Amino acid sequence: MSDRAEVRTMPSSEAEDWFTALFQAHADAVHRYLLRRGAGPEAEDLTAEVLTVAWRRRADVPSGAELPWLYRTAGFELANHRRKGRPVPVAELPDQPDPDDPALHTVRDDQVRRALAVLAPRDREVLLLAAWEGLAGEDLAAVLGIGRGGADAALSRARSRLREAWAAQD
Numbered sequence: 001m002s003d004r005a006e007v008r009t010m011p012s013s014e015a016e017d018w019f020t021a022l023f024q025a026h027a028d029a030v031h032r033y034l035l036r037r038g039a040g041p042e043a044e045d046l047t048a049e050v051l052t053v054a055w056r057r058r059a060d061v062p063s064g065a066e067l068p069w070l071y072r073t074a075g076f077e078l079a080n081h082r083r084k085g086r087p088v089p090v091a092e093l094p095d096q097p098d099p100d101d102p103a104l105h106t107v108r109d110d111q112v113r114r115a116l117a118v119l120a121p122r123d124r125e126v127l128l129l130a131a132w133e134g135l136a137g138e139d140l141a142a143v144l145g146i147g148r149g150g151a152d153a154a155l156s157r158a159r160s161r162l163r164e165a166w167a168a169q170d
Contacts, residue, residue: 005167018058030051031043033071034050051070068139071133125156136155
């Protein structure tokens with residue numbers, strides 16, 4: 001029996017336990033993902049929407065790759081939110097940032113921001129997924145919606161372009 005069929009026929013108490021575990025393990029990561037992509041005060045609502053989608057589509061959430069699936073869904077939700085014309089202030093950071101969050105250190109570094117700004121949006125996304133979200137290999141490929149080889153190549157090319165952008169600043 002496939003994972004998909006097992007989830008569909010899962011008794012409601014098991015489905016609730018699955019969702020509770022998913023929420024506890026990944027809600028904060030999804031929220032940080034959205035904040036780092038400029039969701040600002042809307043990040044909480046968007047996180048709730050991502051988790052609602054996960055509940056409704058639990059048969060589609062791959063076992064063992066839940067976080068990449070949630071990141072991909074969060075990207076879609078944020079894009080939909082932006083298309084609705086609501087302002088999404090890019091420069092906002094959370095009120096209480098985690099001082100040890102490497103993403104916060106990166107955002108504060110103006111030279112890094114300038115180097116990232118000259119890259120194509122796809123290169124920036126690949127680099128941020130790798131650096132901020134810690135994704136690589138199959139997980140990175142799942143979020144990008146491409147094969148593993150394509151994800152590895154995209155990351156390699158993006159790193160090369162970042163090195164070039166960094167060197168051009170000197």
